[in-house]
Amino acid sequence: MHKMHNTPLGRVFDVFNHIVLILMGLVTFIPFVYVIAASFATEAEIAARPFFLVPETITTAAYDYIFSTNTFVRSIGVSVLVTVLGTLVSLLLTMSMAYPISRKNLLGRNIILNLVVFTMVFNGGMIPTYIVVRSLGLLDSLWALILPVAINPFYLIIVKSFFQNLPTELEEAARIDGCSDMGVFWRIVIPLSKPVIATFTLFYAVFYWNDFFNALLYISDSAKWPVQLLLQQLIMVANVDFGTMDTMLTDPPEESLKMAVVVVATLPILVFYPFLQKHFAKGILLGSVKG
Numbered sequence: 001m002h003k004m005h006n007t008p009l010g011r012v013f014d015v016f017n018h019i020v021l022i023l024m025g026l027v028t029f030i031p032f033v034y035v036i037a038a039s040f041a042t043e044a045e046i047a048a049r050p051f052f053l054v055p056e057t058i059t060t061a062a063y064d065y066i067f068s069t070n071t072f073v074r075s076i077g078v079s080v081l082v083t084v085l086g087t088l089v090s091l092l093l094t095m096s097m098a099y100p101i102s103r104k105n106l107l108g109r110n111i112i113l114n115l116v117v118f119t120m121v122f123n124g125g126m127i128p129t130y131i132v133v134r135s136l137g138l139l140d141s142l143w144a145l146i147l148p149v150a151i152n153p154f155y156l157i158i159v160k161s162f163f164q165n166l167p168t169e170l171e172e173a174a175r176i177d178g179c180s181d182m183g184v185f186w187r188i189v190i191p192l193s194k195p196v197i198a199t200f201t202l203f204y205a206v207f208y209w210n211d212f213f214n215a216l217l218y219i220s221d222s223a224k225w226p227v228q229l230l231l232q233q234l235i236m237v238a239n240v241d242f243g244t245m246d247t248m249l250t251d252p253p254e255e256s257l258k259m260a261v262v263v264v265a266t267l268p269i270l271v272f273y274p275f276l277q278k279h280f281a282k283g284i285l286l287g288s289v290k291g
Helices: 002-006 008-039 043-048 061-066 070-102 109-121 126-135 153-164 168-176 181-192 194-210 213-218 227-236 254-286
Strands: none
Touching: 008 254, 043 254, 061 254, 070 109, 070 153, 070 181, 070 194, 070 227, 070 254, 109 153, 126 213, 153 194, 168 181, 181 194, 194 254, 213 227, 227 254
16 A cells, blocks of 8 residues: 555545645635634625635624623523533433443343334424423423433434443443442443543534524523524524613624624634544444444
8 A cells, every 4th residue: 555655646646635635625614714704804895895814904893792782692601501401411311321222131122222213214393392392391491402302313322332342341340349230330331431422522512502493493582592593593684683782882783793603603612622523533433333
């Protein structure tokens, strides 16, 4: 393989691969740079220039506007609360369900697995789910954004496969020392599962942070809107009433305001992703070696 790269054809192939990868990177990176640039640009410049990477006149009017009201800061707080609480609940439920069904001696294991796979293909639909949420009294509650989507069946299957690949000798040794099933789970399995925990912490956190549709369905109180729903309303409606505070600007910048909200809503994921990235590929591969 090394000799192949030293041939003229191999070097041409390497150059071609680098060019393609660089172009693909620019295709994904440049739009985000434009969003950042537009968030600091004036409304006149956005209207006059369809595309730019550096604004001619830098202004923080959009950021001044969104942080001058309670509404945006409150929606950020709602998103943080839902993301943190939802991720913890989802991880706890996913891990605690995946471990028992990874044990082949569990009574009814195949039935449970078939039911999990069934939910990956079929679901009750929007209206029946709404009726269930309403019947449980979860409308206008932040739990409505967490409990209906607490367990992702695909993630559950991967975590189950990961648990199956753990050395059984460790569990047997723990049982000989007197550990119960819960003791084995918390003292042996969980410490060995850091890569998969980090991976699905990222997956669940990104899902909860980006989700706006469940909030659109179940939350009618605007004080409980997460930031993504606020952003969706801002983009769909030309003028959104962010509140009636005296410190608000009288003439909000519409286009740069949208860009600024996108930047602020995306920033937390960009900040935390590098800390979990090293576990990302490893956790997926460890959970997909065999089923």
